[in-house]
Amino acid sequence: MFPRPGRDVGFPIAGCALLFAVFLAGGLIYESFQGRAAERLVTVMLIDAIIVLGIQIYVGNTGVLSFGHIGFGAIAGYAFAVFAISPAEKLKRIPDAPFGLNDVLLNPALAVAVAIGVTVVVALVVGIGLARSGAESGAVAATVITLALLFVTHEVARNWPDLTGGNRAGLTFKVGAALDSRLPIYLCLLGALILARLFAQSRSGKLAAAAREDNLAARAMGVNPLVQQTAALLISVAVVSVGSSLRVYENGSILPDDFFFNYTLLTLAMLIVGGRNSVTGALVGVAVMTVGRELARRLGQDGFEVFGLGLDAAPLDWIFRENLQTVFLGLAMLGFMIFRSDGLLGDWELDGWLWRLWHRRKPEERPEPLAEVAPVGLHVEVDREGAALEVHDLAVDFGGFRALDGAGLTVGPDEVVGLIGPNGAGKTTLVNVITGIVEPSTGWFKLGEREMIGAPSHEIARAGLLRTFQNLRLFGALTVRQNVELAARVAAQHRPGNHPPVDALIAEAGLWHVRDRRARELDYGSARRLELARAAAMAPAYLLLDEPTSGMSDAESAEMIGRIRHMAAAVDAGVLVIDHDLNFITGISDRIYVLDQGQVISAGTPDEVQADPAVRAAYLGAESDAEGRA
Amino acid sequence: MTELAQNLIDGLGRGSIYALLALGVAVVFGVMHLLNFAHGELITVGGYVALWTLGAGWSWYIVTPLIVLSAVLTSLAIERVAFSRVRGSSDFTLLLTSFGVHFVISAIFLLYVSASVKPFDRPSWVTNTYSVGPLNIEVYDTVVIAVTVLTLIGTTLLLQRTMFGLSLRAAAADFDTARLMGVRSDTVIRGAFALSGLLAGIAGVFWLMRAGSISPSAGITPMLKGVLAALIGGLGSLRGAVIGGLVLGLAEVLLRSRLPDSIASLTEGVVFLLIALLFIFRPQGLVTVKHAVRV
Incomplete structure (x- = not known):
């Protein structure tokens, strides 16, 4: 699950150590000037940092906004308190604790472990619901569930006094039981x-x-987001649990309001201000917000004086009232969302920067051409002999509109087959059916002997049917190389065998000079070629290309013919290519199917199809009409 | 049997308010893809209006339209100040913006009014009941259900019969296309916020009548019920929002009366568990909305 040791792990770990050192040094220096007064401030900052990093693991990697992590924190905090507080203390607050928890006492480290365990179990249940509703109705639905979780843990904490001590009393440790050294927090x-x-x-x-x-593109590439998001959630919740336990121990008590809206706002503001997609950013956010709050507090308390100019406390008192913090936090959040939604750092990472500095000195060599490193015979352990793609009698209805009406076709393992038809003929719908995005009302399709109808998108992709999209779906924030590498990693896990080397594919697609550019910065033609390379990296049995030249000039389009055929041959894949451009389709295909109004009206070699009077009437007529209008 | 009937009536009363809240959330979600976590603040503002005007000796008959009006104006103001600046942004940005608005508004009341819960007089009839056979029916529930039905009929007519309603539904189905067809996005979005404020205002009147008090954080619960109900019903469906509200209200009342005493106080937790299960088995919510995904 983690990067290969030695090669990929060194820089991140070194970077983290450096970050940690700088962060801590800042706190300790401030402490040395301010003395004991600042001690607690620094401790709180360190603990906040742990919790914010925990939230970052989920929010940053999955892009789902979670309000619920502080709710998970509350669960962990209570679990920790119940197990770590001595029976004598518990007798005062919760004499009727359920499940005989009254007599239990663990040492703090073990209690943290229990807290993690309890919280992770809850997170597992919530997480599956989260991921499923997120996949169905978008990240918004998932966010509402996390918000509800926060609210509900708070309600339960208030209304279950037998376990939590209720709203007023809470649970408290014996006075003076706090941490005697900061070492555990550092670690x-x-x-x-x-x-x-x-x-x-x-x-x-x-x-x-x-x-x-x-x-959608991730699923079409064989990724099951449910698994990844749940993994991120569990790890993230475990980290938050540790931080929350420390927070409770440090406070010496826990009340329902300690882990509710205000703390959620604070931690989220820290994350947003620094940059949610970056670990460095999360830490910077914690530092900035801590300094900001401390500054505001001290200004309100003492007034300030710089170079003889200044204000005493009185006029500032009304600004820096205690509750104004919340307004500041809310406004900071609003301001960042409106003007700089990726935070201060975006996705900048210290170790990534160091890595680039280090590697700038030795330029990379252009890889060997794909045909030489990967001649035909990149066999994947799927029996390709006769593993044809067969599509039979598909029908799809959208409300009253019949998009496909009994369409069928066959593609052989070494063939390039074209599917052509006017706009609205059902071409994309057909690809959507055989990649599991749309469910047909009748019909079936097989890959070799395997019946594929009803399989989810990611399984179809893992079986070897890889598609590109008419309207380009790249992973915009990732670089060209990361886009391709990701596909290669999925392939390595789910499609055992030899795989085309990533760098050679990138060079083959004519993208070597932009390999470290972000995908969203690419021009249109390059983006199309990247999508092709990404699909090819999966070592597919079949490439399904949906309008691979749409938006390209005639010259680019002609060049794309050679590129597609060459790349498909190199990774040993059959091709089904869809377009409405007759020149392109006849130029690239061995055989052609013509689709009109959801039905195949003609099939054969390019010459046969072009000569077919039905095609001339239905397709060419329609197309020339359309051109006439335009 | 009697008890069940009693629960159903109580649940419908509670669910009606949730339905109005959820519908307000869904209307805005439809045009902007924004789930408005500041929806509850519309009630908070109305609550302070109620506090001040009732305190000045005004009667509920005058205060009621003022609460509704304040909710509509607040809704429009929020749109103008914050949401108009993030139109078309990612879900993440939209959600956090509304969360930020929620915090700023409640913190302003916290700062410049008071953190404490302030009581005001409830109308005298709120606690009255009347009997129908073995059932004890609250006047309040009757009024709530009747007004909700009228409001829903009104809203339906507005959406079905007027040009604005048509634009709004078109925008909810496909915003970009609707714009290309000449629907003015400003008008539709502001209209949606006004409608959302109106629905929140009506719900708010009832909410406040029952609560009889206001505090800066009073908006959280109605907001949460509203967005949850909209989600249960199926995000993006107006009908779903209403159904979601009723289901949530009924579920809460039924559970609270049926659960054993020892865990009755944890009803919220049980309801959440049920919702989590619902999303595991039916992630799209109760009412299915077909999204046309362009790929």
Whole structure:
């Protein structure tokens, strides 16, 4: 699950250690000037950092806004308190504790472990609901569930006095039982940093990021977002549990309001201000917000004086009232959302920057051409002999509109087959059916002997049917190379065998010079070629290309013919290509199917199809009409 | 049997308010894809209007339209100040913006009014009941259900019979296309916020009548019920929002009366568990909305 040791892990770990050192040094220096007064401030900042990093693992990698992490924190906090507080103290607050919890006493470290366990179990149940509704109705639905979780843990904490001590009393440790050294906090923070950073770099983290960038494209590439999001949630909740336990221990008590809206606002503001997609950003956010709050507090308390100019406390008193913090936090959040929604750092990472500095000195060599490193015979352990793609009698209805009406076709393992038809003929719908996005009302399709109807998108992709999209679905925030690499990683897990080398594919697609550019910065033609390379990296049995030249000039389009055929031959894949451009389809295809109004009206070699009077009437007529109008 | 009938009536009363809240949330979600976590603040503002005007000795008959009006104006103001600036942004940005608005408004009351819960007089008839056979029916519930039915009929007519309603439904189905067809996005979005404020205002009147008090954080519960109900019904469906509200209200009342005493106080937790289960088995909510995904 984590990056290969040695090669990929060094920089993130070193970067985290450096970050930790700088962060801590800042706190300690302030403390040395301010003395004991600042001690608690620094401790609180360190603990906040752990919790914010925990939230970042989920929010940053999955892109789902969660209000619920502080709710999970409350569960962990109570679990920790119930197990770590001595029976004598508990007798005062919760004499009727259920399940005989009154007599239990664990040492703090074990109690933290219990807290993690309890919280992770809750998170597992909630997480599956989250991921499923998120996949169905978008991230918004998932966010509402997390909000409800926060609210409900608070309600339960208030209304279950037998366990939680209720709303007023809460649970308290014996006076003076707080941590006698900060060492555990240091270790936990460093651990949280490294975990967050490594998770973002791991296969799981990258796949979650892919689903964040484009859920549909990720599924069409064989990623099951449900698994990645749940993994991110569990790890994230575990880190939050540790932080929350420390918070409770440090406070010496826990009340329902300690883990509710205000703390949610604070932690989220820290995350947003710094930059939710970056671990470095999360830490910067914690530092900035802590300094900001402290500054506001001291200004309100003492007034200020700089170079003889200044104000005493009185006129500022009304501004820096205690509750104004909330307004500030809310406004900071609003301001960042409106003007800079990716926070201060965006997705900048310290170790990534160091890595680029380090590698700038040695330029990479252009890889060998694909045909030489990967001649035909990149066999994947799927029996290709006769593993034809057969589509039979598909019908799809959208309300009253029949998009497909008994369409069928066959593609052989080494063939390039074209599917042509005027706009609205049902071409894309056909691809959507055989990639599991649309369910047909009748019909079936098979890959070799395997019946594929009803399989979810990601399983179809893993079986070897890989598609591109008419309207381009790349993972915009990832670089060209990361886009392709991601597909290769999915392939490595789900399609055993030899795989085309990532760099060679990138060069083959003519993208070598932009390999470290973000996908969303690419021009249209390059983006199309990247989508092709990404699909090819999965070592597909069949490539399904939906209008691979749409938006390209005639010259680019002609060049694309050679590129597609060459790349398909190199990775040993059959091709089904869809377009309404007759020149392109006849130029690239061995055989052609013509689709009109949901039915195949003609099939054969390019010459046969072009000569077919039915095609001339239905397709060419319609197309020339359309051109006439335009 | 009697008890069940009693529960159903109580649940319908509670569910009606949730339905109005959820419908307000769904209307805005339809045109902007924004789930408005500041929806409850419309009630908070109305609550302070009620506090001040009732305190000045005004009667509920005058205060009621003022509450509704304040909710509509607040809704429009929020749109103008905050949401108009993030139109078309990612879900993440939209959600956090509304969350930020929620906090700023409630914090302003916290700062410049008071953190404490302030009581005001409830109308005298709120606690009255009358009997129909073995059933004890609250006057309040009767009024709530009747007004909700009238409001829903009114809203339906507005959506079905007017040009504005048509634009709004078109925008909810496909905003970009609706714009291309000449629907003015400003008008539709502001109209949606006004309608959302109106529905929240009506719900707010009832909410406040029952609560008889107001505090800066009073908006949280109605907001949460509203968005949850909209989600249970199926985000994006107006009909679903109403159904979701009724289902949530009925579920709460039934559970509270049926659960054993020891866990009755944890009803909220049980309801949440049920909702989580609902989303595991029916992630799209109760009413299915077909989204046309363009791929």
